[in-house]
Amino acid sequence: MKVDWCWACKRDHPILSEVEFGAVWRAYQEAEGARFGTSLRLSGTPHENRETLLRLQGSHMPSTVPPGATNRQIRYQPLKDAYEKVTGLKFEGDDPKVILHYRSSFYGPPCPFCGRLLRNERARQCFVCGMDWHDTAKVVCRRER
Ligand SMILES: [Zn+2]
Ligand SMILES: [Zn+2]
Numbered sequence: 001m002k003v004d005w006c007w008a009c010k011r012d013h014p015i016l017s018e019v020e021f022g023a024v025w026r027a028y029q030e031a032e033g034a035r036f037g038t039s040l041r042l043s044g045t046p047h048e049n050r051e052t053l054l055r056l057q058g059s060h061m062p063s064t065v066p067p068g069a070t071n072r073q074i075r076y077q078p079l080k081d082a083y084e085k086v087t088g089l090k091f092e093g094d095d096p097k098v099i100l101h102y103r104s105s106f107y108g109p110p111c112p113f114c115g116r117l118l119r120n121e122r123a124r125q126c127f128v129c130g131m132d133w134h135d136t137a138k139v140v141c142r143r144e145r
Helices: 018-036 046-060 071-075 077-087 096-101
Strands: 002-006 011-015
Touching (some): 046 071, 071 077, 077 096
């Protein structure tokens, strides 16, 4: 696990190796299976969905779901739990679903100029420092100064 700058969130956050992410994913899938057995569709009002989830969760109801949590927070609570259990970190943020991209395969290699992670493996331009090396013989900086 490393903390790196994420171009999608525009801030630093942990980025798990594929092995670490796999462990989080498995723990999440297990928790989901224990909670619902099958996949779940939520189609009611936030209040109805919360009631449905609370009923389905029964004894699996995580004690850490805060009152006033949104559907998404309740829905992805097991993901947050899995992430925190596997990494030993505390998830900071309002939307646990974002954990799904806290994995190294979501990113490209580091930018050769500023070291921040590129958007994908084929990226030839860095949106952080503005360097563009589509033509490696003529690297340009596209950032307006
Ligand atoms: Zn991010
Ligand atoms: Zn860069």
